[in-house]
Amino acid sequence: MRDLELIIVEDDPISQSVYLDALVGTGCHTAFCGSVASAVSLSSMIFPDVVIMDLGLPDGSGVEAIANIRGTCKTPAPYILVVTASTNSAQHQAALEAGAKSIMVKPIVEGEVRRILAQLSDS
Amino acid sequence: MTGSPLFLQPYFEAEASIDEVLTLLEGSFDARAWSRLNELVDGQQAHLQETIELADRGDTQTAQSLTMSGRGKAIMDEVRTIALDGLNRYEVKSVETGKSLQNWTLALNTLLYLSALVVAFLILLPAIFLQRNIVRPLNWLEIQLQKFAAAEIDKVDRVQTRIDEIRQFSNRITTTAAALKKTELDLQETTNRSHDYLSGIIDAVPDALIITDDQAHIVRCNSDTESLFGYSQSELIGQPVEILLPEDLRVTHKALREEFLRKPKDRPMGSGPRFVGLAKDGTRLPLAISLNLFASSEGKQIILSLRDVSEIRNTQRLLEKTVEDLKDLETKRNQIFGMVAHELRTPVAAISMMADQHDDTEWLRDRKSLRRTVNDLLNTIDDMRLVINPDLKRPIRSEVFTVQELNASVAANVASIVSSSGVQYEQSNAIPFIFKEAEFRSDTYRVRVAITNIVKNACLHSRGTKVWMVSRLYMGRDGQQYLEWLVKDDGLGIPEDQLDRLFEAGERGDSKADGSGLGLFISKSWIKEIGGEIGYQRARGGGSSFSIRIPLLSSIESELTETKETDDGNDLLDSVLANLNILLVEDETMLRMLGQKLLLPLVHDVQVASNGMSGLADFDPEYHDLLLTDNFMPEMSGVELISKLRASGYSGPIVGVTAATIGEQSQDMLVAGADIVLPKPLTKALFRQTVAELMALGHFERSTEDGTEL
Numbered sequence: 001m002r003d004l005e006l007i008i009v010e011d012d013p014i015s016q017s018v019y020l021d022a023l024v025g026t027g028c029h030t031a032f033c034g035s036v037a038s039a040v041s042l043s044s045m046i047f048p049d050v051v052i053m054d055l056g057l058p059d060g061s062g063v064e065a066i067a068n069i070r071g072t073c074k075t076p077a078p079y080i081l082v083v084t085a086s087t088n089s090a091q092h093q094a095a096l097e098a099g100a101k102s103i104m105v106k107p108i109v110e111g112e113v114r115r116i117l118a119q120l121s122d123s
Numbered sequence: 124m125t126g127s128p129l130f131l132q133p134y135f136e137a138e139a140s141i142d143e144v145l146t147l148l149e150g151s152f153d154a155r156a157w158s159r160l161n162e163l164v165d166g167q168q169a170h171l172q173e174t175i176e177l178a179d180r181g182d183t184q185t186a187q188s189l190t191m192s193g194r195g196k197a198i199m200d201e202v203r204t205i206a207l208d209g210l211n212r213y214e215v216k217s218v219e220t221g222k223s224l225q226n227w228t229l230a231l232n233t234l235l236y237l238s239a240l241v242v243a244f245l246i247l248l249p250a251i252f253l254q255r256n257i258v259r260p261l262n263w264l265e266i267q268l269q270k271f272a273a274a275e276i277d278k279v280d281r282v283q284t285r286i287d288e289i290r291q292f293s294n295r296i297t298t299t300a301a302a303l304k305k306t307e308l309d310l311q312e313t314t315n316r317s318h319d320y321l322s323g324i325i326d327a328v329p330d331a332l333i334i335t336d337d338q339a340h341i342v343r344c345n346s347d348t349e350s351l352f353g354y355s356q357s358e359l360i361g362q363p364v365e366i367l368l369p370e371d372l373r374v375t376h377k378a379l380r381e382e383f384l385r386k387p388k389d390r391p392m393g394s395g396p397r398f399v400g401l402a403k404d405g406t407r408l409p410l411a412i413s414l415n416l417f418a419s420s421e422g423k424q425i426i427l428s429l430r431d432v433s434e435i436r437n438t439q440r441l442l443e444k445t446v447e448d449l450k451d452l453e454t455k456r457n458q459i460f461g462m463v464a465h466e467l468r469t470p471v472a473a474i475s476m477m478a479d480q481h482d483d484t485e486w487l488r489d490r491k492s493l494r495r496t497v498n499d500l501l502n503t504i505d506d507m508r509l510v511i512n513p514d515l516k517r518p519i520r521s522e523v524f525t526v527q528e529l530n531a532s533v534a535a536n537v538a539s540i541v542s543s544s545g546v547q548y549e550q551s552n553a554i555p556f557i558f559k560e561a562e563f564r565s566d567t568y569r570v571r572v573a574i575t576n577i578v579k580n581a582c583l584h585s586r587g588t589k590v591w592m593v594s595r596l597y598m599g600r601d602g603q604q605y606l607e608w609l610v611k612d613d614g615l616g617i618p619e620d621q622l623d624r625l626f627e628a629g630e631r632g633d634s635k636a637d638g639s640g641l642g643l644f645i646s647k648s649w650i651k652e653i654g655g656e657i658g659y660q661r662a663r664g665g666g667s668s669f670s671i672r673i674p675l676l677s678s679i680e681s682e683l684t685e686t687k688e689t690d691d692g693n694d695l696l697d698s699v700l701a702n703l704n705i706l707l708v709e710d711e712t713m714l715r716m717l718g719q720k721l722l723l724p725l726v727h728d729v730q731v732a733s734n735g736m737s738g739l740a741d742f743d744p745e746y747h748d749l750l751l752t753d754n755f756m757p758e759m760s761g762v763e764l765i766s767k768l769r770a771s772g773y774s775g776p777i778v779g780v781t782a783a784t785i786g787e788q789s790q791d792m793l794v795a796g797a798d799i800v801l802p803k804p805l806t807k808a809l810f811r812q813t814v815a816e817l818m819a820l821g822h823f824e825r826s827t828e829d830g831t832e833l
Contacts, residue, residue, distance in 0.1 A: 003597075005663075007553075013555070013556040013557050016555040016556055016557065017555065017557055019555075020555055020596075020604075023596075023598040024598060024602055024604070025598065025599070025600055025601070025602045026598050026600070027597075027598065027599065027600040028597075028598045029595060029596075029597050029607060029609070029670075030595055030596045030597070030598060031553035031593060031595040031596075032553050032554060032555045032556070032595070032596075033551075033553055034556070038551065038553075041549075041551070042551065042553060042593065045549075045591045045593065045611060046593070046609070046663070047663035047664050075663075076663075
């Protein structure tokens with residue numbers, strides 16, 4: 001069980017608060033940001049274990065951020081979880097192709113987030 | 124004769140030869156020579172016997188020296204001389220006998236031939252008869268004589284051979300003796316060389332070295348001894364060692380050295396008492412001495428090693444003087460710090476009290492930031508106190524802050540280092556949006572200093588090109604949320620072997636940049652004291668990664684707790700306060716006014732006095748329930764005022780209020796009789812707390828009763 005380096009890319013303050021509740025007691029070092037630019041910049045510095053990525057961001061698409069992060073952070077290759085309100089399967093496909101590991105359609109399921117983090121923390 | 128040494132072999136062989144010579148020549152010597160020869164042979168045998176016995180006992184060395192003594196050779200030589208002499212005489216006698224026989228034979232023959240001629244002519248027959256009966260026997264006699272002579276010559280030859288053999292043996296004895304002599308010389312040379320080597324060492328020792336016998340007579344010393352004391356070696360050898368001591372120490376020394384001989388133990392230089400030596404010219408020399416006892420072939424000896432320590436003493440004196448100067452400097456520095464702190468604290472206290480009181484006024488709209496500035500100033504002053512007295516623990520403060528503000532102040536603090544070091548500095552705030560404007564509570568000064576320290580270190584020492592600082596959250600496994608600042612660089616990282624000492628005091632790593640090495644150590648302990656943690660790990664992607672983590676405490680929660688506490692059980696305190704009549708003694712007009720204004724709403728009455736003298740005059744134990752006094756005042760100090768009041772029999776509460784939080788002044792007021800000493804500035808909360816403490820000490824019981832009666 002190790003502490004994870006986590007980046008949450010989410011521009012909605014209420015969703016951020018949901019994550020805050022979900023993360024209690026998980027041992028995650030958590031950086032929050034709400035844009036593609038800051039997600040890319042934070043990733044290049046932190047080299048995260050996990051990125052939780054919203055797709056609809058004010059300065060661009062999360063898919064773009066995913067591709068960029070995958071390009072920069074090779075070791076460790078971060079686990080990218082897309083959490084989006086979008087049900088557009090083409091967009092989901094694009095995210096997966098860019099390097100996302102899994103996709104969760106909002107609303108955020110706290111238990112599921114915790115389960116994924118616990119699994120990664122144990123691996 | 125087993126094991127008889129090789130060098131005796133010629134003797135045994137010679138003995139056989141001598142025996143044979145004696146047998147052959149027996150009768151050829153005159154009686155005296157013969158007895159001398161026997162005597163010599165006996166002597167030789169005795170000598171040989173003695174040598175063999177020595178060798179058999181294993182004393183080869185004495186046996187060798189006996190062999191080398193020349194006695195054996197002398198005997199053999201004399202034997203040879205006598206034998207040669209005897210032989211010569213025998214030879215001459217034999218040859219003479221032979222010759223005379225031959226002469227006679229020749230004469231007889233001639234006569235016979237002449238006679239024969241006569242006879243031949245005259246009387247043939249008688250001649251034939253003569254020839255037959257006389258010449259033939261004569262011829263036979265001649266032949267016999269010749270045979271005898273030949274045998275004699277042969278005998279002489281054999282004796283000659285034996286004598287030659289004896290000479291050879293004699294020569295071999297000489298050779299053996301010479302070889303032994305050479306061995307002895309080699310030994311002597313080796314001994315001499317060892318001796319030279321030892322002398323060389325003794326002279327090369329950088330100290331004066333003296334060796335004495337167990338009676339403390341000098342048996343040896345080196346050249347350093349000569350140059351140290353001014354005596355030559357010949358003047359010292361044989362003298363008692365006390366010659367090198369001043370008259371007044373000689374008796375003591377004698378006792379000391381006798382004790383040393385009774386209970387000898389090696390005494391290394393410097394551990395023993397310091398001695399004073401006396402040079403030839405009368406100079407007294409401070410000496411460090413070490414002693415060693417050792418047993419040599421010449422009995423017990425003592426090695427004394429002496430070192431002139433005048434220079435060390437001078438250096439020591441210089442050092443002591445320097446230490447004194449340093450202490451003096453430190454005292455002066457402390458005094459200056461004390462003065463500066465006092466001078467700073469007074470105006471800051473005034474500002475602080477004004478800020479507390481004028482919370483509605485226009486000009487203090489930004490009261491919050493004014494309060495923070497004032498707090499920073501007060502913290503700085505307290506830190507000066509920590510410099511002077513590092514044993515003091517920094518008090519933990521609880522101040523309101525936002526992460527945004529804190530990050531901004533860190534950025535401001537490191538700006539100059541960043542620009543001068545040339546690294547690229549990037550800072551981002553990655554806490555959730557809802558927290559960005561939120562107010563938290565912590566000892567912000569500590570947190571800011573810790574982050575600033577680490578960022579500065581990264582800029583100066585990491586040898587990277589880029590430094591990041593990110594504020595974020597750490598979701599502790601204990602359920603507690605933490606604010607976390609991550610400081611990362613792309614430099615070399617900290618070498619493995621320095622990691623365990625990273626947070627130790629004085630540790631600076633290999634960096635050549637300046638710094639006290641205290642930064643990380645202090646930061647870590649400061650953060651730990653407020654429930655946080657500072658950690659290090661090798662950064663992903665290279666470089667170093669530090670994290671400063673503090674528990675996330677909402678300011679609203681802690682304020683609520685505080686209010687609750689203030690409200691808790693304070694009815695009694697409020698009633699005491701409502702009846703309190705105070706005399707405030709303060710020379711600073713501004714502080715006096717502010718103090719009066721601050722306290723008036725809390726208590727019944729606040730009267731003021733501007734120095735100790737007027738305070739003493741104005742204080743009325745019947746009216747005043749509490750004396751609040753400053754210390755440094757013209758005419759009469761607070762300490763004096765307190766002492767005088769206590770001396771007059773006043774036992775009510777006295778509280779000192781001082782700006783001089785550095786040094787002994789607050790202690791002085793307590794000693795004079797103050798119950799409590801407070802640092803400036805005075806605040807309402809602090810005053811309430813103080814009154815509560817005074818109540819706990821048993822004061823104000825009268826006022827309480829009055830209060831309840833009222």
